[in-house]
Amino acid sequence: xxHSAHTLFISDLHLSADxxxxxxxFLSFIQKSAPNAEALYILGDLFEIWxxxxxxxxxxxxxxxxxxxISDRGIPVYFMHGNRDFLIGNDFATACGCKILNxxxxxxxxxxxxxxxxxxxxxxxxxEYQKFRAYIRNPQVLKQLMSLSxxxxxxxxxxxxxxxxxxNKEKSMAIMDVNQDAVKAMLREHGVEHMIxxxxxxxxVHTIDLNxxxxxxxxxxxxxxxxxxxxxxxxxxxxxxLAR
Ligand code: MN
Numbered sequence: 418x419x420h421s422a423h424t425l426f427i428s429d430l431h432l433s434a435d436x437x438x439x440x441x442x443f444l445s446f447i448q449k450s451a452p453n454a455e456a457l458y459i460l461g462d463l464f465e466i467w468x469x470x471x472x473x474x475x476x477x478x479x480x481x482x483x484x485x486x487i488s489d490r491g492i493p494v495y496f497m498h499g500n501r502d503f504l505i506g507n508d509f510a511t512a513c514g515c516k517i518l519n520x521x522x523x524x525x526x527x528x529x530x531x532x533x534x535x536x537x538x539x540x541x542x543x544x545e546y547q548k549f550r551a552y553i554r555n556p557q558v559l560k561q562l563m564s565l566s567x568x569x570x571x572x573x574x575x576x577x578x579x580x581x582x583x584x585n586k587e588k589s590m591a592i593m594d595v596n597q598d599a600v601k602a603m604l605r606e607h608g609v610e611h612m613i614x615x616x617x618x619x620x621x622v623h624t625i626d627l628n629x630x631x632x633x634x635x636x637x638x639x640x641x642x643x644x645x646x647x648x649x650x651x652x653x654x655x656x657x658x659l660a661r
Pocket of ligand 1: 616
């Protein structure tokens with residue numbers, strides 16, 4: 418593809434101290450690909466875990482600086498919370514020069530109204546996870562969580578992670594994917610026929626039947642094995658793997 422005016426979407430990098438190779442690839446993406454875009458959307462799970470804006474490590478600092486490099490060039494950067502980094506707050510956004518988007522939200526993508534979501538709210542077959550999500554994203558609970566010391570938050574994070582891994586062992590791949598009725602309900606509720614989400618790590622472009630008309634659901638890829646981006650311009654969108 419040529420470098421016409423385009424917008425890039427990424428998600429599910431799961432950046433962590435354990436995977437410097439992914440951080441390196443993200444920094445290279447920021448230096449080489451992102452500067453050519455009109456806008457960059459990060460649709461959640463940029464980090465494997467985020468313990469709060471007051472718990473920033475030097476490694477996080479390098480990532481923030483890289484994102485700042487893009488926003489300083491006048492390229493808008495948008496961030497949506499994932500289920501791993503929902504504690505990202507305004508201090509992070511200010512440091513990066515990015516805007517935090519509500520999940521879900523609808524944008525105008527080259528004339529096509531497009532719904533953006535991280536995707537975990539669509540996994541309604543996983544009732545256990547949805548219960549946990551409703552609990553942990555409750556403003557009161559979030560406030561309590563942020564009032565803990567960083568060490569206590571690390572312990573809580575590990576506790577939740579272990580409980581989740583234990584629970585997921587019992588769950589089928591189908592249960593942890595999006596629910597088709599939830600997808601359609603969300604598209605209908607917002608009156609749109611296009612959706613972009615991440616979370617499931619199953620990159621694909623799906624055509625679905627919505628009220629007898631074709632609708633599109635694009636799933637972004639994770640960065641565990643290779644990088645992944647969605648390149649959209651006026652002629653449409655293309656999922657692209659990024660070799661490491
Ligand atoms: Mn996720």
